[in-house]
Amino acid sequence: MRRTPRASRTRAQARTGTRSRTRKKTGNAVIGAVTVVALCSGAWLLHSGAESHPPPQPSAAQAAAAHPGVHRDDAGPAPLPPSPPDRVRIPAIGVDAPLMGLGLTPQGSLDVPPPERENLAGWYEAGTTPGERGTAIVAGHVDNKEGPSVFYELGALHKGRTIEVERRDGSVAVFTVDANEVYDAADFPDEKVYGAAHRPELRVITCGGTYSKKTGYQGNVVVFAHLTAVR
Incomplete structure (x- = not known):
């Protein structure tokens, strides 16, 4: 798995250095735009020559509405108390995976799950727990070698589909x-x-966008979701 490029590490340090001590109290912006840089090497495409079979990318129809309106605080279930998540399921795309806690690297970016464990995702454990009021972050690899x-x-993944977090x-x-x-x-x-x-x-993040053999994926796929039920 390719390490974060030096330029990205420098930007990460500049953007997170003054905020890391406040952590959850200022939201998850502490991890900046380099959250999943280390997830994005495109190891499988690089080693297999499988450029003709890249991962699917969201269509324009799946983007957020231009004028989504104001969310009412009392819409949907009441926020849950903090509790670590153990598993994430996304039935529409066949995801059923355990979750591990992720911290920050010394460079200020979010750490990543071991790439050799392809069916493992992680959550930012210094931030909001899924179901609690606020923005919870889940990230995982798009591929490995x-x-x-x-x-x-x-x-x-399409709008209206569900994501379940145990x-x-x-x-x-x-x-x-x-x-x-x-x-x-x-x-x-x-x-x-x-x-x-x-x-x-909830935000679920992996790599996406344009692919380059030199630098891997050039961007990130981000799913935006909100709590609608509790079981």
Whole structure:
């Protein structure tokens, strides 16, 4: 797995150095736009020559509405108390994977799950837990050198589909997808993705966008979802 390029590490340090001590209190913007740079080497495409079979990318129809309106704080279930998540399921694309906690690297970017474990995702454990009020972050590899990984099909996820997160307290937080978008790394919208929310929200992130043999994927696929049920 390719390490974060030096230029990206420098930007990460500049953007996170003054904010890392506040962590959750200022939202997840602490991890900046380099959240999944290390997820994006495109190892399978690079080693297999499988450029003709890249992962699916979100269509324009899956983007957020231009004028989504104001979310009411009391819409949907009440926020859940904090509880670590143990598993994520996305039935529409066949995801059923355990979750591990992820911290920050010394360079200020989000750490990543071991690439050899293709069916494993991670969550930012210094931030909001899924189901709690605020923005929870889940990230996973799109591939490794052996083939597709846990979020290879994430770009094909449509609005209205559900994401289920099993929590350690025995509850299941069910999120409904509001949008699925892809961003170039140079134009990654930090505040939109990681910013604070007044209701329980979830972001699921992997790599996407243009692919280069030299640098891997040039952007990220980001799924936006909000809590709609609790079991």
